Amino acid sequence: MTLALPSAPSQTSRRQVLVGTALVAAAAGMLIAGMLAMWMKFRAGAPTRESADGLKIIKDWMSKDIIVPEVAANTMFATFPFAALMAQWAVYSAKRRDGQHRSLALVILFGIGIALVNAQVAIYAQMEVVLAEGAFGALFYAITGTMLALIVSGMAFTTVAFFRSVGGRDDDLQVISANALYWYFLTAAFTAVWFFVYVQK
Amino acid sequence: MGAVVSVRALHLGEITPEVRKGYGVSPGDHPKMTTNDTHVGASTKSSSSSVVASVGQWVTSSDHKKIGRLFIGWSLVHAIEVAVIGIIFGLERMSPSSMQIFDGDAALQLSWLFRHVLVLGLVAPLFIGIAIAVVPMQVGSKAISFPRLAQYGFWAWFFGSGLVLISLIANGGPNGGNADMGDLFLLGVGLLIVGLLSASLSVATTILTSRAPGMSLDMIPAFSWSALIASIATLLTLPVAISSVIYLYVDHTYAQNAFGGGKGIETWLGWVYSAPQTLVFVIMAFGVLAEIAPVVARVRQPLRPVVLGGIALISAATIGAVTQTNHVLDLSGTNGDKLSSTVLFLLTNGLPLLGMLVAVAVAMLSFKEGKPSVNAAFAFSILGVLMILAGATGAFVGNVKDAGLQGTSFSEGITLYLAYGGVLVALGALTHWAPKLWGVVLDDKKVLGLAGLGLIGTVLSSLPLYIAGFADQPANVVNGFEYGGPVALWNVLAAAGSALIALVVLAYVGLLVAAVRAGAGAKDDPWDAHTLEWSIPSPAPANNFASLATVSSSEPLLDAKPSQEVPA
Numbered sequence: 001m002t003l004a005l006p007s008a009p010s011q012t013s014r015r016q017v018l019v020g021t022a023l024v025a026a027a028a029g030m031l032i033a034g035m036l037a038m039w040m041k042f043r044a045g046a047p048t049r050e051s052a053d054g055l056k057i058i059k060d061w062m063s064k065d066i067i068v069p070e071v072a073a074n075t076m077f078a079t080f081p082f083a084a085l086m087a088q089w090a091v092y093s094a095k096r097r098d099g100q101h102r103s104l105a106l107v108i109l110f111g112i113g114i115a116l117v118n119a120q121v122a123i124y125a126q127m128e129v130v131l132a133e134g135a136f137g138a139l140f141y142a143i144t145g146t147m148l149a150l151i152v153s154g155m156a157f158t159t160v161a162f163f164r165s166v167g168g169r170d171d172d173l174q175v176i177s178a179n180a181l182y183w184y185f186l187t188a189a190f191t192a193v194w195f196f197v198y199v200q201k
Numbered sequence: 202m203g204a205v206v207s208v209r210a211l212h213l214g215e216i217t218p219e220v221r222k223g224y225g226v227s228p229g230d231h232p233k234m235t236t237n238d239t240h241v242g243a244s245t246k247s248s249s250s251s252v253v254a255s256v257g258q259w260v261t262s263s264d265h266k267k268i269g270r271l272f273i274g275w276s277l278v279h280a281i282e283v284a285v286i287g288i289i290f291g292l293e294r295m296s297p298s299s300m301q302i303f304d305g306d307a308a309l310q311l312s313w314l315f316r317h318v319l320v321l322g323l324v325a326p327l328f329i330g331i332a333i334a335v336v337p338m339q340v341g342s343k344a345i346s347f348p349r350l351a352q353y354g355f356w357a358w359f360f361g362s363g364l365v366l367i368s369l370i371a372n373g374g375p376n377g378g379n380a381d382m383g384d385l386f387l388l389g390v391g392l393l394i395v396g397l398l399s400a401s402l403s404v405a406t407t408i409l410t411s412r413a414p415g416m417s418l419d420m421i422p423a424f425s426w427s428a429l430i431a432s433i434a435t436l437l438t439l440p441v442a443i444s445s446v447i448y449l450y451v452d453h454t455y456a457q458n459a460f461g462g463g464k465g466i467e468t469w470l471g472w473v474y475s476a477p478q479t480l481v482f483v484i485m486a487f488g489v490l491a492e493i494a495p496v497v498a499r500v501r502q503p504l505r506p507v508v509l510g511g512i513a514l515i516s517a518a519t520i521g522a523v524t525q526t527n528h529v530l531d532l533s534g535t536n537g538d539k540l541s542s543t544v545l546f547l548l549t550n551g552l553p554l555l556g557m558l559v560a561v562a563v564a565m566l567s568f569k570e571g572k573p574s575v576n577a578a579f580a581f582s583i584l585g586v587l588m589i590l591a592g593a594t595g596a597f598v599g600n601v602k603d604a605g606l607q608g609t610s611f612s613e614g615i616t617l618y619l620a621y622g623g624v625l626v627a628l629g630a631l632t633h634w635a636p637k638l639w640g641v642v643l644d645d646k647k648v649l650g651l652a653g654l655g656l657i658g659t660v661l662s663s664l665p666l667y668i669a670g671f672a673d674q675p676a677n678v679v680n681g682f683e684y685g686g687p688v689a690l691w692n693v694l695a696a697a698g699s700a701l702i703a704l705v706v707l708a709y710v711g712l713l714v715a716a717v718r719a720g721a722g723a724k725d726d727p728w729d730a731h732t733l734e735w736s737i738p739s740p741a742p743a744n745n746f747a748s749l750a751t752v753s754s755s756e757p758l759l760d761a762k763p764s765q766e767v768p769a
Contacts, residue, residue: 016346020406027398027436030523034444042459131451135459138452146447 269334427488611670
């Protein structure tokens with residue numbers, strides 16, 4: 001008698017890229033969460049002193065000369081949902097096998113990425129935080145720089161998705177969906193960074 | 202539809218040329234697969250003409266078995282390295298006030314090198330390597346997901362480890378005197394953690410997306426389950442370490458005023474090298490035991506979901522790790538303080554220990570229901586797991602504030618129990634899966650002897666540090682400390698233990714190399730095992746499976762064996 005494991009039918013679609021992206025997003029989320037936790041710990045532990053008139057307690061955390069450019073920071077915050085919207089438009093178009101709109105959405109998404117990088121650079125230029133001047137400087141550049149690196153990696157992902165799209169990969173829904181998932185993560189991550197770094201400071 | 206595989210033929214090692222041919226690489230068989238090279242035997246033959254070609258094949262390989270063996274091989278090199286450091290460490294501490302093989306800074310870097318290699322150079326990559334090599338075969342996949350990411354993971358870890366080694370030798374580690382080398386240390390740690398994360402991502406994605414048709418998550422083998430839990434736990438904890446590394450690097454390079462310069466590295470990164478983070482790295486050890494025990498007992502695992510639940514419970518250590526601290530049981534203060542301290546303590550120290558106990562106890566139920574015949578793989582696994590339990594129990598006791606063990610060598614004993622225990626389990630895993638990875642079955646009696654020696658070595662290297670900890674020998678201090686106990690005795694014993702571990706690893710590698718050189722072909726299913734990897738030839742061919750099988754239980758191979766009708 002010959003025994004056998006029954007052969008399987010042809011393999012169904014794997015969702016490796018989507019699942020992999022979800023895991024990357026979870027890991028990157030822990031990265032940002034860890035950085036924000038340390039930011040809050042340092043801010044809470046910053047030394048305090050009385051003001052010259054003795055009426056206020058001043059926390060020596062962020063130099064009084066530093067002014068957060070709220071326009072640029074708030075613009076970034078408001079722009080991220082549009083980035084997620086464009087990414088979702090690409091998914092919607094991919095589901096409908098509409099290559100033109102899929103590619104257009106990805107181009108716009110990449111453009112938004114450039115705008116976000118530009119806004120972050122503008123914040124650096126306007127704030128003029130001195131890196132070696134206390135804990136705030138080191139933490140500020142480290143956390144916003146990491147966020148910037150995550151945005152740039154999102155743009156790289158979008159570029160790959162775009163070239164696959166214009167290359168005629170009409171069945172490429174998974175990569176487009178994974179790209180959208182990553183931009184959703186970026187939106188959530190920046191929302192947290194915006195609140196703790198630019199709003200609460 | 203692929204070819205139907207004769208399980209009985211495979212089981213008896215009677216593979217006909219026709220059947221074997223079915224497993225070969227067939228061009229166009231899987232155009233999207235990126236595995237690009239061959240199994241052990243084939244690669245040896247094809248590379249004999251050129252060393253360069255052989256090296257190139259290993260460097261660029263995306264075959265998960267090769268990547269896994271690269272991780273395993275270099276981790277074992279680190280095992281010998283760490284044992285040698287342990288010997289020097291013990292000898293140096295024999296007489297803390299007089300003997301000075303190394304002076305101030307060098308002794309400090311030696312201490313860090315010991316901890317670093319033990320955890321991030323040995324235990325973590327060793328289990329990740331085994332997972333990369335074995336998991337795709339276990340879940341019925343032809344390749345690992347993102348093979349080039351896994352390959353990158355190895356090289357990032359490899360070069361990161363090298364950078365750390367160079368920086369520590371050049372006095373650049375925590376508290377080191379060379380600031381530039383301090384930057385290099387952080388760069389190296391960051392790079393190797395990224396490597397471990399990449400490899401973990403590949404393993405987790407493989408299990409989540411590339412299982413054989415019909416294999417639901419509750420049907421995956423116990424080792425693969427533990428690999429999934431450990432990989433996800435690693436993906437959640439090590440990014441927090443990266444965040445510390447980024448902050449430290451920016452501060453260390455440009456400011457040096459927020460994190461305390463070189464000294465701050467120990468403060469902000471020390472948690473990666475101690476429990477509960479180290480508990481995350483040994484989760485797979487319990488999967489190995491749960492995999493081997495029912496095979497040795499020749500029975501289906503009773504209460505299998507409970508074993509899987511126990512393994513999952515160990516991942517509660519993640520909660521402690523991401524908070525970057527040990528949660529100590531402190532029963533002073535208000536009732537509210539006591540309550541919060543107790544809850545956090547039990548959550549981060551108690552739950553992982555409970556999970557370990559449940560996993561081991563229920564896994565061993567198979568011995569009660571079956572007819573066990575203990576072999577070397579099982580001996581290594583159970584002894585190693587017992588050592589890990591000793592370490593986890595130590596972590597539990599050590600975090601009770603009233604025990605007064607914090608900052609003593611007790612914490613070193615914990616790390617050593619966990620790390621050397623992990624090495625023993627890993628050697629058990631390698632013995633078990635050697636037929637698939639190298640095409641050999643190791644001499645059971647000789648390996649069994651090594652398991653016994655490994656047990657003695659682990660106890661000798663760790664237990665004295667537990668005892669010395671109770672007598673307040675300070676942790677991670679090599680010389681110049683005050684200690685009233687029999688310091689020479691404890692530290693000589695610890696050095697002897699490390700020497701034994703080095704001997705065990707060297708002898709094991711020697712046996713393995715001799716067996717591979719002898720070319721004694723292993724049967725395809727030498728252990729009469731239960732899972733999919735034993736349905737393919739030994740050593741496992743490229744792309745593992747010629748055709749995919751449908752799975753309908755957690756022991757698909759056992760289902761197909763009429764002689765193995767055992768109670769469900």
